[in-house]
Amino acid sequence: MTLHFTHLTSEQREIQQAARDFARAELAPYTAQWDRDAYFEPALVQKLGELGLLGMLVPETFDGLGLDTLTYLVALEEIAVVDASVAVMVSVHNSLPTQMILRWGSDEQKERYLRPLARGEKLGAFALSEPDAGSDAAALTTQAVRDGECWVLNGTKAWVSSGTHAGVIIAMARTDRADHRRGPRGISSFIVTPDMPGFRVGKKEDKMGLRASPTVQLVFDNLRVPAANLLGEEGHGFSYAMQSLDNGRLGIAAQAIGIARAALEHSLAYAAERRQFGQAIADFEAIQFKLADMAKNVAASRALLHATAAVKDRGDPVTLPAAMSKLLASETAMSATREAVQIFGGYGYVTDYPVERLFRDAKVTEIYEGTSEIQRVVIARQLYATSGSATHVI
Numbered sequence: 001m002t003l004h005f006t007h008l009t010s011e012q013r014e015i016q017q018a019a020r021d022f023a024r025a026e027l028a029p030y031t032a033q034w035d036r037d038a039y040f041e042p043a044l045v046q047k048l049g050e051l052g053l054l055g056m057l058v059p060e061t062f063d064g065l066g067l068d069t070l071t072y073l074v075a076l077e078e079i080a081v082v083d084a085s086v087a088v089m090v091s092v093h094n095s096l097p098t099q100m101i102l103r104w105g106s107d108e109q110k111e112r113y114l115r116p117l118a119r120g121e122k123l124g125a126f127a128l129s130e131p132d133a134g135s136d137a138a139a140l141t142t143q144a145v146r147d148g149e150c151w152v153l154n155g156t157k158a159w160v161s162s163g164t165h166a167g168v169i170i171a172m173a174r175t176d177r178a179d180h181r182r183g184p185r186g187i188s189s190f191i192v193t194p195d196m197p198g199f200r201v202g203k204k205e206d207k208m209g210l211r212a213s214p215t216v217q218l219v220f221d222n223l224r225v226p227a228a229n230l231l232g233e234e235g236h237g238f239s240y241a242m243q244s245l246d247n248g249r250l251g252i253a254a255q256a257i258g259i260a261r262a263a264l265e266h267s268l269a270y271a272a273e274r275r276q277f278g279q280a281i282a283d284f285e286a287i288q289f290k291l292a293d294m295a296k297n298v299a300a301s302r303a304l305l306h307a308t309a310a311v312k313d314r315g316d317p318v319t320l321p322a323a324m325s326k327l328l329a330s331e332t333a334m335s336a337t338r339e340a341v342q343i344f345g346g347y348g349y350v351t352d353y354p355v356e357r358l359f360r361d362a363k364v365t366e367i368y369e370g371t372s373e374i375q376r377v378v379i380a381r382q383l384y385a386t387s388g389s390a391t392h393v394i
């Protein structure tokens with residue numbers, strides 16, 4: 001039985017298998033413990049790097065694997081099935097900082113920052129949100145003021161995944177004057193490294209799920225960023241962040257599908273084994289219907305995501321299908337893990353079995369890289385964007 005309806009070439013299947021083997025050997029034995037201890041294993045960065053999993057979308061000329069989007073998402077799903085915390089690290093790194101430098105970086109920035117990111121010598125992070133600027137990302141107030149050959153940044157970035165261990169961070173800050181804000185148009189992107197004077201890792205969040213992925217605040221206290229580290233054009237940072245999040249949301253959708261698939265796989269095995277009223281609970285229609293819905297939702301989410309990957313690789317805009325993919329996949333992750341806990345009953349509510357962790361991990365996929373409500377906003381705006389009339393796009 002397979003729910004994988006996308007044709008994969010033999011090369012794509014090889015990468016999928018390599019990611020699966022890695023996840024089973026290097027992650028599966030430790031996932032539960034890392035979750036309990038909220039522990040991030042730094043050695044993973046090098047191991048992922050050696051396999052090329054931190055440079056999946058970077059061309060070979062810059063030391064990456066140069067994969068297409070579908071192959072990247074298929075590999076990411078294999079990691080997420082086993083460890084969603086590691087999956088978000090891999091997704092953010094591949095989709096956001098590396099892609100931003102690849103797309104908008106200067107030749108010098110690519111040499112200096114993209115190569116080490118692609119080789120896995122440095123981990124990447126993305127710093128857009130702030131304590132008072134979450135869904136309303138354009139409300140960010142971190143200020144960047146030019147001072148000779150530097151920009152001086154002041155402010156606090158929030159919810160930064162992998163922020164404790166990141167060697168390269170793309171941070172968004174206002175380069176318009178505080179008394180003369182131009183909203184999204186006054187925001188620029190900077191390449192920040194932790195050795196820059198004025199950089200500090202702030203509060204580490206104590207999270208419900210994805211506990212092995214460190215999420216922190218980053219405090220910029222007169223942070224001096226060389227002028228050469230402005231990414232792309234001044235004032236274009238918000239647009240860069242939004243375009244990058246279109247790609248990031250594909251990674252989060254793959255992560256959510258991995259979580260849902262894990263919930264389904266564990267539920268299928270448990271329901272076949274667990275006996276009540278003299279028969280396996282898989283023989284009850286109430287359980288069969290849950291399993292059927294979980295399988296249908298995984299297959300539908302995956303099909304939409306893979307179709308979106310093809311749209312992206314054709315070079316067409318993905319804002320609409322990426323928002324749809326992320327929305328559908330995260331709802332699938334949440335419903336599948338909820339039903340998995342139900343199928344396991346009391347055993348689903350305790351830490352002896354993995355489904356309670358999956359349930360906790362699933363929730364954030366409905367929150368980060370744009371909440372489900374924001375995905376609906378993006379979808380609704382896109383429906384009218386083409387022609388001003390919704391019927392034309394349908």
Ligand code: CAA
Nearest residue numbers: 128135136137138160161184239242243319368369370374
């Ligand atoms: N592609 C290209 N440009 C885009 C764009 C896109 N997808 N979305 C917006 N823009 C451009 C617009 O065209 C507009 O440009 P002009 O000013 O030139 O016209 C500009 O950006 C402003 O756009 P909006 O007017 O639509 O801006 P808005 O303030 O209404 O915000 C929003 C739109 C969709 C709500 C946006 O704020 C948003 O996506 N919010 C959610 C933020 C988010 O996803 N945060 C995730 C943080 S990262 C994370 O979670 C990290 C992690 O580590 C896992």
